[in-house]
Amino acid sequence: xxxxxxxxxxxxxxxxxxxxxxxxxxxxxxxxxxxxxxxxxxxxxxxxxxxxxxxxxxxxxxxxxxxxxxxxxxxxxxxxxxxxxxxxxxxxxxxxxxxxxxxxxxxxxxxxxxxxxxxxxxxxxxxxxxxxxxxxxxxxxxxxxxxxxxxxxxxxxxxxxxxxxxxxxxxxxxxxxxxxxxxxxxxxxxxxxxxxxxxxxxxxxxxxxxxxxxxxxxxxxxxxxxxxxxxxxxxxxxxxxxxxxxxxxxxxxxxxxxxxxxxxxxxxxxxxxxxxxxxxxxxxxxxxxxxxxxxxxxxxxxxxxxxxxxxxxxxxxxxxxxxxxxxxxxxxxxxxxxxxxxxxxxxxxxxxxxxxxxxxxxxxxxxxxxxxxxxxxxxxxxxxxxxxxxxxxxxxxxxxxxxxxxxxxxxxxxxxxxxxxxxxxxxxxxxxxxxxxxxxxxxxxx
Amino acid sequence: xxxxxxxxxxxxxxxxxxxxxxxxxxxxxxxxxxxxxxxxxxxxxxxxxxxxxxxxxxxxxxxxxxxxxxxxxxxxxxxxxxxxxxxxxxxxxxxxxxxxxxxxxxxxxxxxxxxxxxxxxxxxxxxxxxxxxxxxxxxxxxxxxxxxxxxxxxxxxxxxxxxxxxxxxxxxxxxxxxxxxxxxxxxxxxxxxxxxxxxxxxxxxxxxxxxxxxxxxxxxxxxxxxxxxxxxxxxxxxxxxxxxxxxxxxxxxxxxxxxxxxxxxxxxxxxxxxxxxxxxxxxxxxxxx
Numbered sequence: 001x002x003x004x005x006x007x008x009x010x011x012x013x014x015x016x017x018x019x020x021x022x023x024x025x026x027x028x029x030x031x032x033x034x035x036x037x038x039x040x041x042x043x044x045x046x047x048x049x050x051x052x053x054x055x056x057x058x059x060x061x062x063x064x065x066x067x068x069x070x071x072x073x074x075x076x077x078x079x080x081x082x083x084x085x086x087x088x089x090x091x092x093x094x095x096x097x098x099x100x101x102x103x104x105x106x107x108x109x110x111x112x113x114x115x116x117x118x119x120x121x122x123x124x125x126x127x128x129x130x131x132x133x134x135x136x137x138x139x140x141x142x143x144x145x146x147x148x149x150x151x152x153x154x155x156x157x158x159x160x161x162x163x164x165x166x167x168x169x170x171x172x173x174x175x176x177x178x179x180x181x182x183x184x185x186x187x188x189x190x191x192x193x194x195x196x197x198x199x200x201x202x203x204x205x206x207x208x209x210x211x212x213x214x215x216x217x218x219x220x221x222x223x224x225x226x227x228x229x230x231x232x233x234x235x236x237x238x239x240x241x242x243x244x245x246x247x248x249x250x251x252x253x254x255x256x257x258x259x260x261x262x263x264x265x266x267x268x269x270x271x272x273x274x275x276x277x278x279x280x281x282x283x284x285x286x287x288x289x290x291x292x293x294x295x296x297x298x299x300x301x302x303x304x305x306x307x308x309x310x311x312x313x314x315x316x317x318x319x320x321x322x323x324x325x326x327x328x329x330x331x332x333x334x335x336x337x338x339x340x341x342x343x344x345x346x347x348x349x350x351x352x353x354x355x356x357x358x359x360x361x362x363x364x365x366x367x368x369x370x371x372x373x374x375x376x377x378x379x380x381x382x383x384x385x386x387x388x389x390x391x392x393x394x395x396x397x398x399x400x401x402x403x404x405x406x407x408x409x410x411x412x413x414x415x416x417x418x419x420x421x422x423x424x425x426x427x428x429x430x431x432x433x434x435x436x437x438x439x440x441x442x443x444x445x446x
Numbered sequence: 447x448x449x450x451x452x453x454x455x456x457x458x459x460x461x462x463x464x465x466x467x468x469x470x471x472x473x474x475x476x477x478x479x480x481x482x483x484x485x486x487x488x489x490x491x492x493x494x495x496x497x498x499x500x501x502x503x504x505x506x507x508x509x510x511x512x513x514x515x516x517x518x519x520x521x522x523x524x525x526x527x528x529x530x531x532x533x534x535x536x537x538x539x540x541x542x543x544x545x546x547x548x549x550x551x552x553x554x555x556x557x558x559x560x561x562x563x564x565x566x567x568x569x570x571x572x573x574x575x576x577x578x579x580x581x582x583x584x585x586x587x588x589x590x591x592x593x594x595x596x597x598x599x600x601x602x603x604x605x606x607x608x609x610x611x612x613x614x615x616x617x618x619x620x621x622x623x624x625x626x627x628x629x630x631x632x633x634x635x636x637x638x639x640x641x642x643x644x645x646x647x648x649x650x651x652x653x654x655x656x657x658x659x660x661x662x663x664x665x666x667x668x669x670x671x672x673x674x675x676x677x678x679x680x681x682x683x684x685x686x687x688x689x690x691x692x693x694x695x696x697x698x699x700x701x702x703x704x705x706x707x708x709x710x711x712x713x714x715x716x717x718x719x720x721x722x723x724x725x726x727x728x729x730x731x732x733x734x735x
């Protein structure tokens with residue numbers, strides 16, 4: 001989990017325990033300069049506690065934090081750099097813009113507090129106001145700003161202090177869905193321009209996928225997974241992660257080609273076969289739903305189930321299925337009416353062994369029988385939402401949206417047999433085309 | 447036999463329906479008599495004396511009564527001493543409020559109790575205490591007298607000190623409450639932006655609590671303006687020197703009741719003005735802070 005080679009240079013290195021009330025957060029991580037680390041986790045996982053420790057608002061109880069080799073906080077030696085003296089920029093979840101100061105005064109606050117004269121602070125503020133497209137708002141009070149504008153002012157104010165470490169706490173959580181998409185693409189650009197390490201915490205996987213270069217998943221004060229968005233999406237380590245990316249996830253005992261699932265049922269899996277504790281991930285779109293028991297099928301895994309719920313997603317219907325094992329399956333609306341699917345319907349499920357992702361289970365992450373659930377809407381389906389918006393937006397935003405979808409499709413489409421293989425190309429003049437393919441792929445999955 | 451039975455309907459006018467729907471309050475007619483009667487008595491008790499003041503006022507010779515040298519002197523003295531006392535309370539009371547609200551130290555509760563003491567202490571006792579400390583024979587006053595030849599009692603300075611002593615808790619308590627309920631997130635944000643605690647206090651905290659500070663200052667000023675007991679004990683009543691409005695009213699009642707009433711009317715007017723300036727804060731229903 002530690003990226004030792006990244007710890008040197010101007011990067012951030014944390015290996016510490018932070019206590020707040022009865023809660024303890026223990027993390028070891030390194031963020032090299034220029035990287036945006038997305039800290040993803042449910043509420044109460046300790047994300048904000050981590051940021052507070054990095055900013056110097058909460059001292060660590062054990063361990064140390066260094067930035068560019070310089071100690072910010074070290075419980076063993078007692079060294080501690082006060083928040084005031086740390087080169088950090090902190091964008092708070094509720095922005096905390098000073099309500100009695102104008103936008104320009106808010107942005108000039110940090111240069112002024114860090115010792116610049118009035119004129120110099122004002123010109124530093126002007127630079128950031130221009131850069132973030134806020135020049136026309138400089139005279140306004142925070143109460144007169146829209147959510148998206150306030151978010152940009154908060155970022156400008158944090159950046160105007162010329163920080164070497166940037167911290168963002170749920171930067172988009174306070175925005176409505178439409179604004180979020182606009183601000184998201186912009187924010188990604190600004191984060192890409194930031195030369196130092198950046199830690200962004202969020203409980204919204206989509207936000208993390210779009211904004212972060214690397215994801216770390218925090219649960220109950222521990223990092224349970226750390227990797228690129230694609231890695232995390234392909235091999236979720238816990239049920240929470242699986243839910244985030246919209247996968248079915250099963251814990252089981254592998255014995256050669258078979259995996260006996262903890263929650264009942266058994267899967268035939270591809271490859272040479274493993275032994276011991278494994279996790280099996282299945283995309284909801286890989287599960288085929290039929291009204292009768294399929295015979296003469298290539299699918300190695302066939303089992304009966306009962307529909308317990310139907311959820312309308314952007315371009316498909318997600319079925320909640322009770323069986324051995326239970327599962328989430330994505331089908332088209334046409335399939336729902338053709339098979340007359342309703343809660344209580346008896347159906348047969350089948351999955352090709354090659355659609356199962358099997359990997360060794362690390363640690364002792366508690367797992368229930370299956371993943372998925374409503375959070376899945378934010379995973380793959382969420383990508384499709386973004387995609388549709390992306391078509392309407394300006395070119396560079398579209399590119400970003402496409403980037404996300406590519407990553408997700410790549411993650412989900414491991415056997416490469418589906419249409420839209422061209423998705424793996426990044427950028428280029430054909431981006432719009434690819435993006436539309438991505439939509440088709442997502443929509444036509446079942 | 448069912449315990450609950452359907453009661454007979456009563457009339458509910460459209461206006462009452464609207465009232466109940468919007469404010470959830472009942473009309474005065476539906477207030478139970480055991481509550482209504484004492485409430486009316488309370489209102490009468492508070493309002494009638496003031497009405498008496500207005501009714502008995504010598505309206506025809508009001509101008510003459512007020513333009514007397516003593517009355518003008520007393521008014522001027524009261525206004526400037528109350529203002530200076532308020533200034534003193536702001537300068538030393540706001541930092542005290544900050545220390546009480548933002549730090550923890552042993553004996554803090556005791557200190558808070560001491561700060562609040564003048565609120566409940568009979569003002570005359572405060573005056574006696576001031577006299578024993580700062581009087582010519584007092585343990586501090588003796589030193590001031592021998593070192594600087596400074597005598598405090600029975601001077602306008604004594605008036606300011608007596609008023610500050612009695613009025614300070616109003617400011618400290620109001621500001622401390624505001625600091626406690628103020629969003630400390632703004633101070634944290636200021637810290638992450640590189641501001642020292644002093645800079646954060648000056649540029650963020652004080653502007654944010656400005657409305658409470660103003661309210662506290664107005665209350666403090668009103669209390670100082672009305673101060674009587676501590677002032678007359680510690681500063682006496684020398685016309686033009688230490689005879690403030692309340693003291694002037696008290697003495698005028700003996701030899702010129704009309705002047706006393708006129709002076710009282712002026713103080714009543716000032717009080718109403720103070721109340722009006724605080725209306726947003728104090729008259730908007732139960733919450734004080």
